[in-house]
Amino acid sequence: MKLQRLLVVIDAEHQQQPALQRAVDIARQVCAELHLLKIEYHPSLDGGLLDSHLLDRAREAILRQSHEALRASVAHLSDEGFRIEMDVRWGKRRHEEILARVAVLQPDVLFKSTHPSNALRRLLFSDTSWQLIRRCPVPLWLVHDAKPRGQSLCAALDPLHSADKPAALDHQLIRTSQALQAALGLHAQYLHAQAPLPHSLLFDAEVAQAYDDYVIQCRREHREAFDKLIGQYAIDRAQAHLLDGFAEEVIPRFVHEHNIGLLVMGAIARGHLDSLLIGHTAERVLERVECDLLVIKPDGKG
16 A cells, blocks of 8 residues: 555535644655645535626635635645645535546545534534545545544454455455554554354244354354465464454444554445445444544455
């Protein structure tokens, strides 16, 4: 995983910019270049009674003022020696503007802040964030707080691909985690959660009688697959965790108990609704954790 060209989405609606702070911290360690993208939009300038010429002039004025304000806000970084490029553009559908910039720039990582606003967990991620999770072709780093929660990362693996995840994605997650460990000094953990079919869902009497054997066999298969995957890399056994339970429950609990600062997960689209859906497990996990999230897509599947 490269960390040389970092694209940061500047949130026009919030004063605090956790994503920028995280990208700056990383750029300071690896001498990366920063590309800042700020998207402005005001409904009052989207049609209405004003003629198109006046609307264009008003938008241009807002973009010019926004660009000047952004330049002033990062002047101290330029003085520090950071290589910074800025792009301020107009757009109603922010995720489309972001994806268009990603397509042109081809950054190594896209950084975006998330701003919790109320108790509904899904609202931890705006529509823009969810669209990027589903459609962004490059690694997407979602930042909760400017200050990291910990110096550890956790890669969530699925060696049996029970979620129909491409086998190569696990290897991408491991290689990405090892690259971050080497470049940023993070301590990497590797987690796989396995859960057999609940006994209450077994309605066949003969199958139910053999349930204990089924549980043992299921755990053995997961252990063998996990050990085989981990064994292909220089990973200390103390860093590899096979835990019982459903991923959407096990992963958030592990992240909290081990003070994980970054959760590395894979996400894939489903069928013909690739712009609307990703795996249910991934969505449920993303709704429950409060650390940074690095979302990785299979190569060529963004």
